[in-house]
Each structure stands twice: as structure tokens, then as C-alpha cells.
Amino acid sequence: MKGLFATALGGLLSVSVALADDCAVQLSAWLELAHPGHAGGAWLQDERGAYRVDGEQSICKIWPARPQLTLLAVPLVREAQPDQGQSDLEILVLDHTRQDVVARLVEPNLLDWDAIYVDRLVLDTAPYRLRGDDLAFGVRINRRNGSWMNPFAETELALYELKAQGLRPLMGGLVVESFGGERDGDCTASFGEAKGVLIVTDKVGRDGYRDLIFRQTYTGRRMVVADGECQTIEADARRGQFRIEYDEERYLLPIELVSDPY
Numbered sequence: 001m002k003g004l005f006a007t008a009l010g011g012l013l014s015v016s017v018a019l020a021d022d023c024a025v026q027l028s029a030w031l032e033l034a035h036p037g038h039a040g041g042a043w044l045q046d047e048r049g050a051y052r053v054d055g056e057q058s059i060c061k062i063w064p065a066r067p068q069l070t071l072l073a074v075p076l077v078r079e080a081q082p083d084q085g086q087s088d089l090e091i092l093v094l095d096h097t098r099q100d101v102v103a104r105l106v107e108p109n110l111l112d113w114d115a116i117y118v119d120r121l122v123l124d125t126a127p128y129r130l131r132g133d134d135l136a137f138g139v140r141i142n143r144r145n146g147s148w149m150n151p152f153a154e155t156e157l158a159l160y161e162l163k164a165q166g167l168r169p170l171m172g173g174l175v176v177e178s179f180g181g182e183r184d185g186d187c188t189a190s191f192g193e194a195k196g197v198l199i200v201t202d203k204v205g206r207d208g209y210r211d212l213i214f215r216q217t218y219t220g221r222r223m224v225v226a227d228g229e230c231q232t233i234e235a236d237a238r239r240g241q242f243r244i245e246y247d248e249e250r251y252l253l254p255i256e257l258v259s260d261p262y
Contacts, residue, residue, distance in 0.1 A: 022062075023060045023061060027059075030070070030094055030096075031058060031072075031074065034074070035053050052076070052077050053074060054074070057120065058073065058075065058121075061123040061125060065137075066135075069095060069162075070096045071092070073139050074090040074092065076089075076090050083115075084113060084114040086109055086112050087111035087112060088106050088107060088108050088111065089110040090106045090107075091106075091139065103167045110141070111141070115145055117144070118142070119153075120142045121140070124138030130200060130209050130246075131208045132208060134161060140176070141155065141158070149182060150180075150181070151181060152179070155176050155177040155178070156176070157171075157174045157175075157176045158173070158174075170246075171250060171253070173253060174253060174257060175257070176197075177194065177195050177196070178193070178194045183223070190221070191223075192219070194217065194218045197214070205247075207246060209251075211244065211245050212243070214241070214243075215239070216240045217238070218238045219238075221233060222235075242254050242256060
């Protein structure tokens with residue numbers, strides 16, 4: 001029985017890897033399907049003006065809850081200069097069996113950058129069962145700066161649901177990970193790091209959407225010179241818990257999660 005289970009598990013893992021590999025292989029063709037003529041960094045035109053597809057940062061992932069569908073997150077660059085730029089985030093749902101775009105949504109200026117830039121995108125297909133048996137999915141946006149003296153990084157989570165009318169944003173701007181601080185160039189430094197996990201509760205709120213709980217842990221540490229050596233002093237972790245409720249057609253973040261964690 002153990003051998004049969006191991007064989008079955010190996011088969012499932014092989015299928016998952018194959019689907020992921022197929023997604024990566026097909027990404028260029030799917031971008032062409034959604035944005036004909038985008039290859040080579042060509043500038044295209046839509047109702048918001050000129051843009052080009054950032055193929056290098058575009059990602060795709062088979063949606064495990066609906067394996068006939070593929071999710072894509074695509075940066076649409078509106079303006080690019082050496083130290084700043086403007087970029088929209090486009091979310092696409094594609095039926096890869098029919099090679100057809102099922103739904104798409106553009107989030108204007110969500111990926112704009114200056115001193116802090118978008119490092120990478122990640123599609124989050126954890127089972128966010130927010131309303132009845134419907135499953136939402138997420139997009140994680142990782143940002144950072146290039147400073148060694150004042151390092152900064154954060155990961156922001158947005159949630160979306162697929163309805164008959166198309167894609168709809170349910171929540172945005174939730175910082176699930178962050179890191180920042182400053183140093184004097186030698187040893188003396190102070191840093192803070194926050195990490196959180198989003199939990200879907202059983203409590204049903206407005207319009208049938210379940211309440212969410214965000215549990216966050218913050219840890220601070222200092223680096224100081226002691227006995228001629230650079231030593232790290234870590235403070236006790238602080239923990240917080242916040243309830244996020246659905247209202248006015250989306251989940252509203254409490255003020256504590258909107259403000260700067262530092």
C-alpha cells in the first residue's frame with residue numbers, strides 16, 4: 001500500500017511539474033495571444049495610451065482549483081526612465097485547452113517605480129475560499145530598493161475573484177512581509193522585519209464573504225560594537241492580530257495595516 005501511495009504521489013508531482021513547465025514554455029505564445037505584436041519590446045496602443053509588455057517579469061501558473069485555466073500576471077510599461085517609470089499590472093485568466101482569454105483586468109499604475117522598484121511577481125493559488133465554495137487567487141508583488149545603507153523590501157498581496165462578468169479585485173495593498181533599516185557603514189545598525197499570514201475564518205460577513213484574520217509578527221534587531229566585535233542584539237518579537245472584513249464591494253484593511261509598519 002505504501003508503495004502504491006508513493007507511486008501515485010510521484011505521478012501527481014510529475015503532472016504538476018509538467019504543467020508548470022508547459023506554462024513556462026507557452027508563456028510567450030499566450031502573451032502574443034493577449035497582446036498581438038508585442039514581441040521585441042514593441043510599443044502597442046490601448047485605451048490608456050501607449051504601452052509595451054514586460055515579457056521578462058510576466059509570469060503564468062496553472063490554477064490548481066480549476067486546472068483547465070491558466071493565470072497570468074503581466075506588467076504593462078507605460079513609461080520607463082533610468083530612475084523611475086510607470087507600469088500597470090494586467091491579470092489574465094486563459095483557458096489553455098481552447099487557447100482563449102476568459103477574463104482580463106488592468107490595475108493602473110500598480111507597478112510604478114522610482115527608488116523602490118518591483119523585484120518580481122508571484123501568483124498565489126492558496127485555497128482562498130472567501131464566499132461559499134468559490135475560490136479566489138492572489139498576486140504577490142515584491143518590491144525593494146538598491147540601498148545597502150538603508151535597505152528596504154516588502155511583499156504586497158492582492159486578491160481577485162473570477163465571476164461570470166469577469167475579474168474583480170477583492171483586496172489590495174496588504175503587506176505580508178517587510179524589511180527595512182539603516183546602518184552607519186561599519187557595524188552600528190538597526191533593522192525591523194515583519195511577517196504575516198492571512199487566514200480565512202468561518203465567520204460569514206456582508207454579502208456572504210468570510211471575515212479574514214491577519215496575524216503578524218514583528219522582530220527588531222540592532223548591531224553594535226561590543227568587546228571589539230560586531231554583535232547582533234535581537235529584541236523580543238511583537239505579535240499582532242487584525243480582522244479584515246468585507247464591505248463596500250471589497251475587503252477593507254484596518255488603518256494599522258495601511259500605515260508604515262516602521
